[in-house]
Amino acid sequence: MVSVRARMFEFVLPLLGIKRFFSQPDRMDQRIAKMRRAKSPRPGKSAHREFAIREDSSRGYSLVTLEPLERGDVSGIHLLYFHGGGYVMDIAALHWEAIVELCRQAGMSASVPIYPLAPEVTVQTTLPAMRALYDELAQQHGAENIAIAGDSAGGGMALALAQDLARDGIAMPGSLTLFSPWVDASASGEGMSDIDPYDKMLSPQGLEACGLRYAGGLELQDTRLSPLFGDLANLPPTSVFVGTRDIxxxxxxxxxxxxxxxxxxxxxxxxxxxxxxxxxxxxIPEGKAALRDAATFIKSAHAGTAT
Incomplete structure (x- = not known):
């Protein structure tokens, strides 16, 4: 049974203009330029009551770190979270709320890179920068204690990073969590057009347009952009969450x-x-339940008991 709140959000989402953004790729650059003038959101006041929150820009981009103030339930797991937004949109307030809830549920600290966006910066720069960040965090916390997660484009980035680590024989994170992952930058999957009328946020042509801006001249099937086509063996314990009204x-x-x-x-x-x-x-209730399930999965994976 779908909750009343979830049904309400089906009506609210089109009002946010996200579907319009993805459905009109010819106007995308104009809208991106307008977005760049907006202030980048950060965790809300309630988060500061539970976490020590720091921001550091010494790496060439902002890195926000959350550390639980209450040490009693700390698990030792450190979350590395990549936000979605088609590689062209900034982090949103909803991302912070989800990240805080994940950390609360699993007793985790977290690092959240506000990574450089396309088209100004492309995958050839961004993915190596995220790899360098992972290497730094793995040295600090231990690779086995790192939980990588991401939503949408951030899910694609998370998977591409895991593949990069596996290819180089680097110690892998303890888990990988993917929310509605975008893992084919060409948006070429058969059946997307059938779901498109029901999806209140995305469109195939908009995804392809974002992929082209992030690609920086690479083929859209390049595995750095489209990890679906890369080596999918030897990954850490992985969870995938998706909805049936999502292309x-x-x-x-x-x-x-x-x-x-x-x-x-x-x-x-x-x-x-x-x-x-x-x-x-x-x-929505379904979202809160999913975050609980994701946190349970992460804790189980890091305890070696995920199934």
Whole structure:
């Protein structure tokens, strides 16, 4: 049964203009320029009551770190979270609320990079910068204690980073959590057009336009942009969450299939009926339940008990 609040959000989401942004790629650069003039949000006041929050810009981008003030329930897990937004949009207030809730549920600290956005900066710069950040955090916390997570484009970045680590034989994180992951920058998956009328946020043509801006001249099938086509073996314990009214359902299903063929299927795959894109971070009962499930998965994976 879909909650009343989730049904209400189906009506509210179009009013936010996200679908319009993705449905009119010819106006995308103009709208991106307008977005750049907006202030980048940070964790709300309530988060400061539970976490020591610091921001450091010494790496060429801002890195926000959250550390629980109450030490009693700290798990020792450190979350590295990549926000979504088609690689062209800044982090949103809803991201911070979800990150704080994940940390609260799993007793985690967190690092959240406000990574450089496309088209000003492309994958050739951004992904190596995130790899350098991972290397730094792994040295500080221990690779096995790092939980990588991301939503939408951030999910694609998280998977591409994990593949980069596996390719180089680097110690892997303890878990990988993907919310509505965008793992094919070309938006070429069969069936997207069938879901498009029900998706209140994304459109295939807009995803492709964002992919081109992030690519910086690379082919859209390049695995740094489209990790769906990369090596999916030897990944850490992985969970995938997606909704059936999200055009990225196509990506999630292909990812599950290809991971299975590589011998390492997701240890948790959650496909929620009638849920929209990134429903896990929306303030709806289903979203709150998904964050609880993700936190439980992360704790189990880091304890070596994920199934």
């Amino acid at each position: 990225l359902l196509v990506d999630a299903r292909r990812l599950r299939e290809r991971m299975g063929a590589a011998g390492s299927p997701p240890e948790l795959y959650r496909e929620a009926d009638r849920m929209q894109h990134v429903w896990m971070i929306l303030p």
